[in-house]
Amino acid sequence: MARAIAGGPAASCCSSGVEVELPPEDDAWVEGRALVASVEDVELLDPNASAEQLLYRLFHQRGVRVFRSRDLHAQCSCSRERVERMLRSFSQDDRDHMVENGKITVTCEFCNSTYRFEPLDVREPTPSS
Ligand SMILES: [Zn+2]
Numbered sequence: 626m627a628r629a630i631a632g633g634p635a636a637s638c639c640s641s642g643v644e645v646e647l648p649p650e651d652d653a654w655v656e657g658r659a660l661v662a663s664v665e666d667v668e669l670l671d672p673n674a675s676a677e678q679l680l681y682r683l684f685h686q687r688g689v690r691v692f693r694s695r696d697l698h699a700q701c702s703c704s705r706e707r708v709e710r711m712l713r714s715f716s717q718d719d720r721d722h723m724v725e726n727g728k729i730t731v732t733c734e735f736c737n738s739t740y741r742f743e744p745l746d747v748r749e750p751t752p753s754s
Pocket of ligand 1: 703704735736737
C-alpha cells in the first residue's frame with residue numbers, strides 16, 4: 626500500500642516498496658492524488674465500507690465534505706441553430722474552405738452529432754439598407 630504523509634519528509638516508503646514524494650504541504654492536488662492512489666481494491670469492494678467512510682479515511686486531515694448525489698445524464702448544448710450561428714461568424718473565405726462534396730459538415734466533438742448545411746444556407750445575411 627502506498628502511503629503519503631503530508632507535511633512529513635519529502636519521501637516516504639512503506640511495505641509495498643512504493644515511494645511517494647510529496648511537495649510542500651500546500652500542494653493539495655498532488656497530496657490528494659497520492660492519497661487516492663493509496664486505496665486498495667479490497668477497500669473499494671468492501672460491502673461494509675461506504676464511500677463516505679473511504680473519503681473520511683483519505684481526507685479527514687484536510688477536511689472532507691460530501692455533497693448530495695445527483696443523477697447524471699448525457700446532455701450536449703449543441704443544436705443546429707448554434708452551429709449555424711457559429712458558421713455564420715466565419716468569413717466567407719473560411720466557409721468556402723469548409724465545403725466538401727457541396728456541403729459543410731460539422732461534427733460536435735462532445736456528443737458526436739453531425740450537422741450538414743448547404744453553403745448558401747449559412748452565408749452572411751445580406752445587409753439591408
Ligand atoms: Zn453536441
